[in-house]
Each structure stands twice: as structure tokens, then as C-alpha cells.
Amino acid sequence: MFEPAAALSSSRLDRGEFKSAILAKLIYQVGKDPKTATRHDWFVALALAVRDRLVDGWMATTRRTYEADKKRVYYLSLEFLIGRLLADSLRNLGLHEVATAALSELGVDAEQVFKVEPDAALGNGGLGRLAACLLDSMATLGIAAYGYGIRYEHGLFKQGFDDGWQVERPEDWLAFGNPWEFERAEAIYPVRFYGHVREERDASGRRVHRWEGGQRVLAVAYDTPVVGWGGTHINTLRLWSAQSGNLIDLEAFNRGDYMRAVQDQVLSQSISRVLYPNDATEAGQELRLKQEYFFTSASLQDILRRHLSYHPSLASLPDKVAIQLNDTHPAIAVPELMRLLIDEHGLGWDEAWAITRGTIHYTNHTLMPEALERWPVPLVERLLPRHLQLVYEINAHVLSELRARPDNPDPHLAEVSIIDEGYGRSVRMGHLAFLGARRVNGVSALHGELMKETVFRPLHRYFPDRITAITNGVTPRRWLLDCNPELARLISEALGETRWLTALERLEGLVPLAADAAFRERFAAIKRANKARIAAFVARRHDLVLPPEALLDLQIKRIHEYKRQLLNILEAVAAYAEMLDRPDMDYRPRVKIFAGKAAPSYLRAKLIIKLVNDVAAVINQAPVVKGRLKILFLPNYNVSLAEILIPGADLSEQISTAGMEASGTGNMKLALNGALTIGTLDGANIEMRERVGPENIFIFGLTAAQVAARRQNGPAPAEAIAASPRLQRALALIESGHFSPDDPGRFRPLLDDLARFDHFMVTADFDAYASAQRRVAEAYGEPALWWRKAVLNTARMGWFSSDRTVRDYAREIWQVPLGG
Structure with missing residues (x-):
């Protein structure tokens, strides 16, 4: 049913041919006898057989791009959360049923083979999940594109719990190799750090700069094909691995100084070792900036090399290339592209600036000033001396132009300057990305407007046409078809077609069926089956029995104070307190599942994780609760875990x-799979409310304007606490050590923050959140009402497809055509 109509001709194999292909890979490349092969052996054999069927289409895509001289999109991101690729690639190629049948004839369970594949440890949160969705949609829509990132050996970390505390263990996703990637030994670029800049004059008297000395690291490319739906267009994810130009210091080795012999190799390879090294130390900061420059420089060198292989000059770069910076991590691309154009290719400063400004675009992902990277000037000067010179020159150029404008009232322009002249002096990477980009976009309508009013207000005043907004989206291929095939099958049957997989707006055809009791029951039965799958997973992994009739309430995201996992667990504590005070109260059974990682240096976030685990340990065993409330924090949240949880969720916490x-x-993935949202008017929640209807989403709390006003006037958390007996009771239970008898003061830092500052408005929104949760429980108690709302959430999520997002980027920012 789900084989794409445009599947590759080479993929139209019968099961016998595919079985032979798998066996050949198992025997001649894996080197195993089918009788003794492990599940992992079968996974590698199947992946290699599938990869072979990608290569022809991959090469054909490249040839078409060159022949048509298509404009290319280059997406630079420090994260790509692509998850497992095997099942996804099989479905996109139309080979899933054939592969499953072929393995079955070989006596192998395909689902068990699919589970062997590790998640690629290339990201942490929404930044990487968005990047993966956009790659899928760019390939599906036929846009010539490359993703560029780092081939992390160990990713962020593998999260575990030790007595409820988060512990970080090495991520080992590459321990058994990666059958999807192709190492490109010919695609190696030198990346320099430290050293000094020598200024001289060339034969024509022009001033030139030579960056010399320091450390020289080699960036080695590894390519992974990215298959679009139907397999007719296949793009590339190119990841860089850091290696030393010096294999070993043989003289040091021979005199017995073994550590020094490999020192250069170790220092170089550390750059691509771990995602997001802890930057709480100076050494961590330096390594983080090294990572960002390393992959940005290698990517830009690769882009220029590719452009010049087909075009006579770099003057046409803005017409043939669109570079998208995903957040500030690759913002160093602005001075690096200038350096390459001026120092390596001999262009004049003004021409280089015009090319840079016409080629680079920047996606902002945060409204928190502290999250917009700033690097100390001494660090940049030591690590990237030529780039600091160029940052100063760019800054002087921009400020000079602005000072000359008749509408400029500020001769100093301190808020516009790339250099923050405050204590310690730093380079504002957000400002650098903004000023070096042709377009700057937010990722929701509200976000785009708030960027103009907050983090980029001074810049927006002088450049009012630069900021736009393109609302994020998710790919329905992975986040409905792959993870929830029974719901996808029901949708296709109801609509009488499968075109919705590439035209998600066609889900609107389900709207009338929300009133159909028989359809609602089939929809609900699929949700119940997915919840049973989660319950089996939890019982197997965590020895906890979940009541099947309970409302499944999920908050699955990076742990951060602004995401307010604390508000969620406080409301759970308040519900538990009511059960203690009124044991026979009517409380609809609920299971609260948390998942997400806290950054290693984010102590408040780690304390919130500990609070959730301590509260869970008490509530899950309390006789008074009688199974009406269960709480669970699932460790090591990743794409594969999300694919289990999202289809079964009843309630999506976006608070x-x-x-x-x-x-x-x-929020989009959960609603697409029929979960109802409880949330604030924040981010894309606003647009979701407009699409699904205010009656089909549970909105509560302060608006962005009210939050800003409250902060300006003083948040007054004491007043909010005094006005809420339920909140007082919850806080008192925590303060008394009820959940931490071994250390009653363990959560004092969290309680003090709430009572004195409450920057994140937990106390201000608590009663409104609790009221919204009561509305949720009431609605869940009326099945016809609940499932009508759930169907309408799925039916009206078509606009939130990443295909629509990419079409918006292609039209408004990249200016590239779709197709072929």
C-alpha cells in the first residue's frame, strides 16, 4: 500500500532477487555463514544490500544537478538527529515489504533486525530533529542539497540514572561501524588553529594577509545518502572527521616518550570526539569553538571547490549557492567565507562582502540572549587570529555605513556592534550571523515577531527587511508512516489514497470523519494498541506496570527550566497531596512520562531530573494512590524512543x-499522531491552535506580553504562592523531605528560586495549568468528545509538514526551484 509510485526501477526486485542480494552481502562482505549469523550481521548485510540500490539513484541525482546547473542548498548544522536509517530508507525506496518477506524466507525476523541499528548520535534536541526533517523534505522535493556537520564518535552522552541522578556515559554508536557511510579519502581539507597573521604586499602593491603556523588539522569527509520519498532524488549528508596531519612523532616514540608521540593525533581527533563538550571551563569553551570552526571551514572549502569545478569564477556564488546556518554554531562562516574569498582566492574586500551577504542565510532558534553564543575576544584572537581581524573589519564597515545614515540618532551604535564592549569583551555570534546574512528567519510566526522586539531589536531597526519567519514542520514519512503504520493505513483507507504522504494538507479529508463513531473507534483502537506497546516496553525495561485505561501524558524534550518540567511535576505532587488528604477523591488514572537529557553542566536541570525521579519513587509505591497516578522518567531519550512514545500519547505537554x-x-509530531496538546501561547502552539481550533487544544497561562510585563514589574512569586493553597501544599511536601527523607534539603535551591525570583513563571502559571489539567481529565472522561478532538488534531496538522517548511525556504530565502 505504501510503496511510492516513483520508486527506483532498480528497487523493483522480487523477494528472490533481494534475498540473494542480502545473502551475498552476508557471506562476501560481512564474512558470515547464514547458520551462525547474528542479528547484527543480518542488519549489516541488509543495510549494504539497500545501500547498493541507492547508489545508482544517488549518482543520477548528482549528474542531473550538474547538467541542469541547479542552484544548491548547503545546510550547516552542528546537529542531525537522523535516527535509524534502515527502515526509513526501505520505505522511501518502496522496498520495505520486499525486504521483510526476503528476510522471513531466510528465517530472520525483520523487526528484530531493524532494532539492532543504533541511533546515529549526531544531536541532542529539536535543532537536530528539525535538521533531519528538512533533509528528508529537501530530498523528497527534489532540491539539490547537502547537509554538513560533524561525524561525532561518541555523540552527546548516553544518559543513565544513579539513584535518580543523571549520569553521563559515552555514546558508542560507531562501535561496530556504520554501513551507510562512504569515506571520501579524496575530500580532505586543512583547517588551521592558532598561529599568527603576517601582512605583506603582493606584486601589484595590494595588501595581503598570510595566516601561518599553529595547529593544522585535516577534515576528512564521510558521506551518507539521504533518500527522498520515491527514491528518485537522493541528496548527501557530509560529516567531517578530524584527523592529524602527522600520524606519529616517530622520534619521540623511539626515545620512549609514547604520550608525546601521539599527542598531536589525540588533540586533533578530540575535535570530532564528542558533541557539545562541557563549556563550563576555558578548555571546554576552546574545544567547542574549535568544533564550530572546524566543520564550518571544511564545509565552505568544499562548497567553493565544488562551485569552481563547474563555474569560472566565484562572482556567481550567490546565484548558484544558498548557505543556511542552523543557529549560531556555524556563524563563524561569515568571516571564514570572507577569509577564503580574500586570502585564498584574491577577491577585493567589497566584492567578498557582497558575495558573503548574498550567499549566507541564518536561522535563529532562541529568544534567550544568553543562548546566543558569545566568544571572549582573547579566545578568538588566540584560536582564530585572522578571523578576529575580519570581524573587526566587518564591524567597522557596518557601523560606518550606519553612522552615515541620516536616520541614525546614535553615533556609538553599541547595541548594533558585533563586539560587546562590556566586561571581558566578546564577539556576539548572533549579531555576526545577522549582519553577514541576506535573510534571517525565526521558526514560528510568534518567534519571528519577537526576534524583532527582543534579541535583534537594535539590528531590526536598521535592517527592517531582513527578518522573516518560516514555521517549522515535521516529515510525515518518519513521524507517521514509519512510527505509526496502523494509523497511516487507516488514513489511507479513509482517504482512498496515499498522496497525503507528500501532500499532508490532504489530511483535511478526515475532518468529516471526526463525527463518525465507527471511525473514531478504529482511531481509538490504534491508540490503545500503541499504548499497550509502550506499557510492554516499560514493563520489560523498568519493571513498572502501567494501567491500560490511564491517560498517557508525555513531556519529552530537552530538560531546561524554560520548558518547565518543574511545573509539570509540581502539579503531579499537588494531585498526590490531594490523594493524601482525601484518599477517596475521584481522580482519573494518569501516567506521566518524562524523557530528555540535561546538559552536563546544567545543575538546575539535573536537580529537576532528580526531583522527578524521587517523586516517582514515592508516588508509584504509595498505597493511597491506588494506581491512579504513575510517574516515570525514561532514560536516554532519542529518536527511536520517540518513535515508540509518540504514537501512544494521549496528552502532549508543551508548557x-x-x-x-x-x-x-x-508538539507537531504528537498532534499529528492524535495527541491533544496542553500548552501556553508560545512558539508554534499559537499556529497549532489556529489550525486545530481553540476547542481542540488546552491553552493556559500568561502570554508573552504578560510575561514581559510581569518581569519588568517584578514577578512577585510570593503573592502567587500565597494565592494558591494547592501550590503551597505541594511545595511544603517537597520542603519537608517527603520525597527525599535521606536529604530533606536536597531541593532547597529549586524552592528558593521559585520563592524569590521565579524567572520562568512557574508559580504565576501554576493554578492556570492545574485548571487546564482538570479540563483535560474531564474531556478524557467523555470518550466521544475526546476522540473527536484527537481525530481533528490529526486531520488539521497538514500545514505542519516539513515539506511545506522547505517550500517556504525555497521560495522566500533560498530562491531555488523544486523538482528533479
């Missing part, structure tokens, strides 16, 4: 402090 969430994509 960030209004004005602080740029967009969100988890």
Missing part, C-alpha cells in the same frame, strides 16, 4: 514560559 520557545517540533 514552556510564553515567549521563550522558538517553535517546537515535538
Whole structure:
């Protein structure tokens, strides 16, 4: 049913041919006898057989791009959360049923083989999940594109719990190799750090700069094909691995100084070792900036090399290339592109600036000033001396132009300057990306407007046409078809077609069926089956029995104070307190599942994780609760875990402090799969409310404007606490050590923050949140009402497809055609 109509001709194999292909890979490349092969052996054999069927289409795509001289999009991101690729690639190629049948004839369970594949540890949160969705949609829509990032050996970390505390263990996703990637030994670029800049004059008397000395690291490319739906267009994800130009210091080795012999190799390879090294130390900051420059420089060198292989000059770069910076991590691309154009290719400064400004575009993902990277000037000067010179020159050029404008009232322009002259002096990477970009976009309608009013207000005043907004989206291929095939099958049957997989707006055809009791029951039965799958997973992994009739309430996202996992668990504590005070109260059974990682240095977030686990340990065993409330924090949240959880969710927690969430994509995935949203008017929640209807979403709390006004006037948390007996009771239980008898003061830092500052408006929104949760429980108690709302959420999520997002980028920012 779900084989794409445009599947590759080479993929139209019968099961016998495909079985032979798998066996050949198993025997001759994996080197195993089918009788002794492990599940992992079968996975590698199947992946290699599938990869072979990608290569022809991959090469054909490249040839068509060159022949048509198509404009290319280059997406630079420090994260790509692509998840497992095997099942996804099989479905996109139309080979899933053939592969499953072929393995079955070989006596192998395909689902067990699919589960062997590790998640690619290339990201942490929404930034990487969005990047993966956009790659899928660019390939599906036929846009010539490359993704550029780092081939992390260990990713962020594998999250575990030790007595409820988060512990970080190495991520080992590459331990058994990666059958999808192709190492490109010919695609190696030198990347320099430290050293000094020598200024001289060339033969024509022009001033030139030579960056010399320091450390020289090699960036080695590894390519992974990215298959669009139907397999007719296949793009590339190119990841860079850091290696030393010096294999070993043989002289040091021979004299017995073994550590020094490999020192250069170790220092170089550390750059691509771990995602997001802890930047709480100077060494961590330096390594983080090294990572950002390393992959940005290699990517830009690769882009220029590719352009010049087909075009006579770099003057045409803006017409043939669109570079998209995903957040500020690759913002160093602005001075690096200038350096390459001026120092390596001999262009004049003004021409280089015009090319840079015409080629680079920047996506902002945060409204928190502290999250917009700033690097100390001494660090940049030591690590990237030529780039600091160029940053100063860019800054002087921009400020000079602005000072000359008749509408400029400020001769100093301190708020516009790339250099923050405050204590310590730093380079504002957000300002650098903004000033070096042709277009700057937010990722939801609200976010785009708030960027103009908050983090980029001074810049927006002088450049009012630069900021736009393109609301995020998710790919329905992975986030409905792959993870929820029974619901996808029901949708296709109801609509009488499968075109909705690439035209998600066609889900609107389900709207009339929300009133059909028989359809609602089939929809609900699929949700119940998915919840049973989650319950089996939890019982197997965590020895906890979940009541099947309970409302499944999910908050699955990075742990951060602004995302307010604390508000969620406080409301759960308040419900538990009511059960203690009134044991026979009527409380609709609910299971609350949390998942997400806290940054290693984010101590408040880690304390919130500990609070959730401590509260869960008490509530899950309390006789008074009688199974009416269960709480669980699932460790090591990743794409594969999300694919299990999202199809079974009843309620989606999107409760960030209004004005602080740029967009969100988890909210879209959950609603697409029939979960109802409880949330604030923040990020894409606003647009979701407009699409699904205010009666089909549970909105509560302060607006962004009210939050800003409250902060300006003083948040007054004491007043909010005094006005809420339920909140007082919950806080008192925590303060008394009820959940931490071994250390009653353990959560004092969280309680003090709430009572004195409450920057994230937890106390201000508590009663409104609790009221919204009561409305949720009441609605869940009326099945006909609930399932009508759930169907309408799925039916009206078509606009939130990443295909629509990419079409908007292509039209408004990249100016590239779709197709072929």
C-alpha cells in the first residue's frame, strides 16, 4: 500500500532477487555463514544490500544537478538527529515489504533486525530533529542539497540514572561501524588553529594577509545518502572527521616518550570526539569553538571547490549557492567565507562582502540572549587570529555605513556592534550571523515577531527587511508512516489514497470523519494498541506496570527550566497531596512520562531530573494512590524512543514560559499522531491552535506580553504562592523531605528560586495549568468528545509538514526551484 509510485526501477526486485542480494552481502562482505549469523550481521548485510540500490539513484541525482546547473542548498548544522536509517530508507525506496518477506524466507525476523541499528548520535534536541526533517523534505522535493556537520564518535552522552541522578556515559554508536557511510579519502581539507597573521604586499602593491603556523588539522569527509520519498532524488549528508596531519612523532616514540608521540593525533581527533563538550571551563569553551570552526571551514572549502569545478569564477556564488546556518554554531562562516574569498582566492574586500551577504542565510532558534553564543575576544584572537581581524573589519564597515545614515540618532551604535564592549569583551555570534546574512528567519510566526522586539531589536531597526519567519514542520514519512503504520493505513483507507504522504494538507479529508463513531473507534483502537506497546516496553525495561485505561501524558524534550518540567511535576505532587488528604477523591488514572537529557553542566536541570525521579519513587509505591497516578522518567531519550512514545500519547505537554520557545517540533509530531496538546501561547502552539481550533487544544497561562510585563514589574512569586493553597501544599511536601527523607534539603535551591525570583513563571502559571489539567481529565472522561478532538488534531496538522517548511525556504530565502 505504501510503496511510492516513483520508486527506483532498480528497487523493483522480487523477494528472490533481494534475498540473494542480502545473502551475498552476508557471506562476501560481512564474512558470515547464514547458520551462525547474528542479528547484527543480518542488519549489516541488509543495510549494504539497500545501500547498493541507492547508489545508482544517488549518482543520477548528482549528474542531473550538474547538467541542469541547479542552484544548491548547503545546510550547516552542528546537529542531525537522523535516527535509524534502515527502515526509513526501505520505505522511501518502496522496498520495505520486499525486504521483510526476503528476510522471513531466510528465517530472520525483520523487526528484530531493524532494532539492532543504533541511533546515529549526531544531536541532542529539536535543532537536530528539525535538521533531519528538512533533509528528508529537501530530498523528497527534489532540491539539490547537502547537509554538513560533524561525524561525532561518541555523540552527546548516553544518559543513565544513579539513584535518580543523571549520569553521563559515552555514546558508542560507531562501535561496530556504520554501513551507510562512504569515506571520501579524496575530500580532505586543512583547517588551521592558532598561529599568527603576517601582512605583506603582493606584486601589484595590494595588501595581503598570510595566516601561518599553529595547529593544522585535516577534515576528512564521510558521506551518507539521504533518500527522498520515491527514491528518485537522493541528496548527501557530509560529516567531517578530524584527523592529524602527522600520524606519529616517530622520534619521540623511539626515545620512549609514547604520550608525546601521539599527542598531536589525540588533540586533533578530540575535535570530532564528542558533541557539545562541557563549556563550563576555558578548555571546554576552546574545544567547542574549535568544533564550530572546524566543520564550518571544511564545509565552505568544499562548497567553493565544488562551485569552481563547474563555474569560472566565484562572482556567481550567490546565484548558484544558498548557505543556511542552523543557529549560531556555524556563524563563524561569515568571516571564514570572507577569509577564503580574500586570502585564498584574491577577491577585493567589497566584492567578498557582497558575495558573503548574498550567499549566507541564518536561522535563529532562541529568544534567550544568553543562548546566543558569545566568544571572549582573547579566545578568538588566540584560536582564530585572522578571523578576529575580519570581524573587526566587518564591524567597522557596518557601523560606518550606519553612522552615515541620516536616520541614525546614535553615533556609538553599541547595541548594533558585533563586539560587546562590556566586561571581558566578546564577539556576539548572533549579531555576526545577522549582519553577514541576506535573510534571517525565526521558526514560528510568534518567534519571528519577537526576534524583532527582543534579541535583534537594535539590528531590526536598521535592517527592517531582513527578518522573516518560516514555521517549522515535521516529515510525515518518519513521524507517521514509519512510527505509526496502523494509523497511516487507516488514513489511507479513509482517504482512498496515499498522496497525503507528500501532500499532508490532504489530511483535511478526515475532518468529516471526526463525527463518525465507527471511525473514531478504529482511531481509538490504534491508540490503545500503541499504548499497550509502550506499557510492554516499560514493563520489560523498568519493571513498572502501567494501567491500560490511564491517560498517557508525555513531556519529552530537552530538560531546561524554560520548558518547565518543574511545573509539570509540581502539579503531579499537588494531585498526590490531594490523594493524601482525601484518599477517596475521584481522580482519573494518569501516567506521566518524562524523557530528555540535561546538559552536563546544567545543575538546575539535573536537580529537576532528580526531583522527578524521587517523586516517582514515592508516588508509584504509595498505597493511597491506588494506581491512579504513575510517574516515570525514561532514560536516554532519542529518536527511536520517540518513535515508540509518540504514537501512544494521549496528552502532549508543551508548557514552556510564553515567549521563550522558538517553535517546537515535538508538539507537531504528537498532534499529528492524535495527541491533544496542553500548552501556553508560545512558539508554534499559537499556529497549532489556529489550525486545530481553540476547542481542540488546552491553552493556559500568561502570554508573552504578560510575561514581559510581569518581569519588568517584578514577578512577585510570593503573592502567587500565597494565592494558591494547592501550590503551597505541594511545595511544603517537597520542603519537608517527603520525597527525599535521606536529604530533606536536597531541593532547597529549586524552592528558593521559585520563592524569590521565579524567572520562568512557574508559580504565576501554576493554578492556570492545574485548571487546564482538570479540563483535560474531564474531556478524557467523555470518550466521544475526546476522540473527536484527537481525530481533528490529526486531520488539521497538514500545514505542519516539513515539506511545506522547505517550500517556504525555497521560495522566500533560498530562491531555488523544486523538482528533479
